[in-house]
Amino acid sequence: SARILDGRTLSKEIRASLLERSLRIRNKGHAPGLAVILVGNDPASKVYVRNKSKACGECGVMSKVFLFPNSVSEHELIELIEKLNASNEIDGVLVQLPLPGHVNVRNIMGCISVNKDVDGFHLYNVGGLVVGGTIFPPCTPYGVQLLLETAKIEVSGKNVVIVGASNIVGKPMALMLLQKDATVSICHIKTNDLSLYTKLADVLIVAAGKPGLITADMVKNNVVVIDVGINRMPDGSITGDVDFDNVKHKASWITPVPGGVGPMTVTMLIENTIRSAELRMSINNLEVTKLEKQNQVYG
Ligand code: NAD
Secondary structure (H helix, E strand, O other), rough: OOOOOHHHHHHHHHHHHHHHHHHHHHOOOOOOEEEEEOOOOOOOHHHHHHHHHHHHHHOOEEEEEEEEOOOHHHHHHHHHHHHHHHOOOOEEEHHHHHOOOOOOOOHHHHHHHHHHHOOOOOOHHHHHHOOOOOOOOHHHHHHHHHHHHHHOOOOOOOEEEEEEOOHHHOEEEEEEHHHHOEEEEEOOOOOOOOOHHHOOOOEEEEEEOOOEEEHHHHHOOOEEEEEEEOOOOOOOOOOOOOOOHHOOOOOEEEOOOOHHHHHHHHHHHHHHHHHHHHHHOOOOOOOOOOOOHHHHOOO
């Protein structure tokens, strides 16, 4: 049976070290701060925001949540973001998605200062991923990468198959692992024969939002399985996209849901926020070019 990639335990360890980093920043006279903007009443979004605030608390990061009704205008959101961009108390600005249909997501994300874009969705950060390196890696793929690295799972030269091609998970994940010299395939809803690809995978990363999508007959022996999916079932339980109970007998490693990728995502958000604060404390007149050097965006 597969070994478990335990995101909950790894997250705890990382959060303890983040708290230490946070205290060092506080000793220099600044409390790291994350601003979270939440629009509307989506229950899942509320849970995510609550988890993020709780994780901030554990890591010595001050979190401020800004609530808006669904009727909020793009203008009001942009006005707040500009204030937060200029605030010395705030190191990270995050807009919880989804936003209501009348708000243009790209307009909003484009307003967040690149230096505070701790979700990594600003086009500058996205572009950084394409050319190798970025200031703030998007949290879910960043968390997956750390899970793999911690378990010493090598991806160089391996067949990595990603199911799901979203802008927040599948695409950035593909770019990050390509950068590590994996042979990456990306599958999505229009892929003709999904199992043709999944059977090739040495590492299979699934982020489709379809419970039970990946069954044991679709994977080869000793595959490493990362299940990003979070699906709420009619009985209230949470399940991933992988048939865990059967796939675990063929896999060498597998993430549980819950307790795999989920906690890592939140932890990497805090890591990005604290790194932002560290950069702000050591650099005056923050400029993208200086951040580039620190992070060797084009290195
Ligand atoms: P999305 O809906 O934006 O994208 C889903 C992708 O999967 C699309 O590219 C789609 O083409 C593909 N897809 C859907 N059905 C498919 C099928 N039957 N076969 C092949 N491809 C299929 O979703 P997202 O925002 O990327 O999230 C994906 C899942 O991951 C969701 O369950 C979400 O809740 C979860 N998620 C988890 C975390 C975490 O922290 N663990 C973070 C983000 C998203």
